Amino acid sequence: MDETTYWKGGSGKPHVLILGSNFGGLTAARFIREQSKDAVDITVIDRKPYLIFIPNIPLEVFANNDPVEKLHMPFYKFLKEDKTVFLQAEVTDIDIESKAVTVIPSERPGAASEKVKYDYLVIALGAKLDYAALPGFSEYGHTVSDSYYGNKLRRYLFGGNYKGGPIAIGTARFTMGKKGRPDWIPDMTSACEGPPLEISLGLTSLLEAKKWGSAKNITLFTQGKYIAEDAGVPLVKEFLGMAVDKMGMTYMPDTIDIKEITKDGIEFANGKSVEAELKIVLPNWTAHDFLKKLPIVDEVGFVVTDLKMRNPDHPEIMAVGDCAAITAPKLGGIGDMQARIVAQQIAKDLGVLHLDDDEQEMTFKPVVMCFGDMGHHKAFYIHSDLIYGGNTGIMKMGYKYYAMKMGFKEAYFALGGKTPGWGVKLTELLGDK
Numbered sequence: 339m340d341e342t343t344y345w346k347g348g349s350g351k352p353h354v355l356i357l358g359s360n361f362g363g364l365t366a367a368r369f370i371r372e373q374s375k376d377a378v379d380i381t382v383i384d385r386k387p388y389l390i391f392i393p394n395i396p397l398e399v400f401a402n403n404d405p406v407e408k409l410h411m412p413f414y415k416f417l418k419e420d421k422t423v424f425l426q427a428e429v430t431d432i433d434i435e436s437k438a439v440t441v442i443p444s445e446r447p448g449a450a451s452e453k454v455k456y457d458y459l460v461i462a463l464g465a466k467l468d469y470a471a472l473p474g475f476s477e478y479g480h481t482v483s484d485s486y487y488g489n490k491l492r493r494y495l496f497g498g499n500y501k502g503g504p505i506a507i508g509t510a511r512f513t514m515g516k517k518g519r520p521d522w523i524p525d526m527t528s529a530c531e532g533p534p535l536e537i538s539l540g541l542t543s544l545l546e547a548k549k550w551g552s553a554k555n556i557t558l559f560t561q562g563k564y565i566a567e568d569a570g571v572p573l574v575k576e577f578l579g580m581a582v583d584k585m586g587m588t589y590m591p592d593t594i595d596i597k598e599i600t601k602d603g604i605e606f607a608n609g610k611s612v613e614a615e616l617k618i619v620l621p622n623w624t625a626h627d628f629l630k631k632l633p634i635v636d637e638v639g640f641v642v643t644d645l646k647m648r649n650p651d652h653p654e655i656m657a658v659g660d661c662a663a664i665t666a667p668k669l670g671g672i673g674d675m676q677a678r679i680v681a682q683q684i685a686k687d688l689g690v691l692h693l694d695d696d697e698q699e700m701t702f703k704p705v706v707m708c709f710g711d712m713g714h715h716k717a718f719y720i721h722s723d724l725i726y727g728g729n730t731g732i733m734k735m736g737y738k739y740y741a742m743k744m745g746f747k748e749a750y751f752a753l754g755g756k757t758p759g760w761g762v763k764l765t766e767l768l769g770d771k
């Protein structure tokens with residue numbers, strides 16, 4: 339294999355190499371430039387030249403809008419403004435000893451592999467959403483985690499294929515590693531379980547508008563006792579009171595895992611099954627295969643970091659977003675917080691940033707923060723750290739939260755990911771219920 343060390347960053351300054359340019363990677367790139375100014379060369383690598391605004395896929399699909407048109411954000415111009423180099427390539431390996439990453443240019447097939455050297459490496463490659471491991475998914479399953487699958491569901495719903503039958507919505511079981519994970523981040527049985535709540539409410543609104551049915555068509559299922567338990571049990575109970583007791587959805591807890599998706603429904607690992615014409619599922623979030631063999635990862639392949647997002651054995655290697663072991667649940671908002679920590683760490687190392695007494699060194703202190711579409715131009719807003727032993731547990735619903743969800747996406751696109759913050763705490767003051 340022809341592997342040459344082709345790129346070291348350009349000017350000879352410390353070279354920060356960022357792998358991945360969706361929520362975690364793009365935010366890291368932009369804040370590293372802001373904090374470290376011209377003290378570094380920065381290179382970003384992604385296999386595609388645009389960001390997908392994943393959280394809004396369900397609502398665009400249920401509005402019969404194409405996510406490619408609405409939710410793809412080309413990021414090149416923002417990186418160019420920042421004097422950050424972009425390489426469109428597939429990352430296939432990391433050589434930790436020689437501080438080099440192996441890449442294959444991905445714009446056209448057949449390219450030869452090359453090496454890119456780094457002084458700092460920020461891994462922001464997300465996770466592999468393992469649909470391939472779900473028996474029956476390709477024949478009978480639907481989902482909303484990218485534009486391809488979002489459009490497949492959109493064509494199914496709006497192309498006259500849905501016959502008004504039962505609908506099952508839920509996730510497959512998530513497996514976490516333990517290495518390096520603080521004990522206040524508990525085991526979670528689902529990687530990201532806000533989407534099923536949002537999908538169930540958004541879909542209910544569509545069923546009613548089209549006179550295809552109602553919330554009674556829907557079964558929500560989960561591996562453990564409470565769906566979206568990462569939001570905190572009191573908030574989940576409030577949600578279930580609304581969705582199940584008032585609206586009439588069926589709730590199926592303790593499924594343990596999805597065993598098989600069939601033409602007629604879903605079979606679960608606990609021996610039970612649900613009948614469903616439409617099966618909307620999210621799979622296990624797994625680590626990328628090439629990461630699994632590296633010494634910087636936990637038992638399942640997610641990158642081990644401390645609370646400053648640095649690998650304890652190789653502090654020049656950092657991780658942000660879904661690929662980091664301590665990101666649980668897997669939320670873009672959590673990756674955003676981590677990206678800001680990484681930017682501060684690098685600027686501090688280089689002596690560009692001097693923290694005074696008022697300015698604290700940032701450390702990872704997660705909160706679960708999300709806006710979920712409810713249909714009818716309403717959304718719910720969750721801000722909670724209950725799963726980590728904290729005492730903040732806020733859930734609000736109303737028209738303003740929908741406006742804020744949509745407004746956040748517009749701000750994100752206008753600012754190229756460099757928003758003042760992922761969640762807007764002001765919403766807690768402003769919201770109706």
Ligand SMILES: Cc1cc2nc3c(=O)[nH]c(=O)nc-3n(C[C@H](O)[C@H](O)[C@H](O)COP(=O)(O)OP(=O)(O)OC[C@H]3O[C@@H](n4cnc5c(N)ncnc54)[C@H](O)[C@@H]3O)c2cc1C
Nearest residue numbers: 358360361362385393428429463464659660668669670671
């Ligand atoms: C339906 C749905 C709704 C969601 N809603 C919310 C929400 O409301 N709030 C929230 O906070 N989170 C939400 N999430 C979770 C959120 O989408 C993820 O946490 C977030 O996308 C993770 O960002 P990331 O940058 O770490 O990884 P990703 O977004 O997965 O990005 C990884 C990037 O790396 C690139 N890449 C991967 N492998 C390679 C490779 N080998 N070579 C080159 N490039 C590569 C990819 O092209 C991609 O650009 C939702 C998820 C889903 C599925």
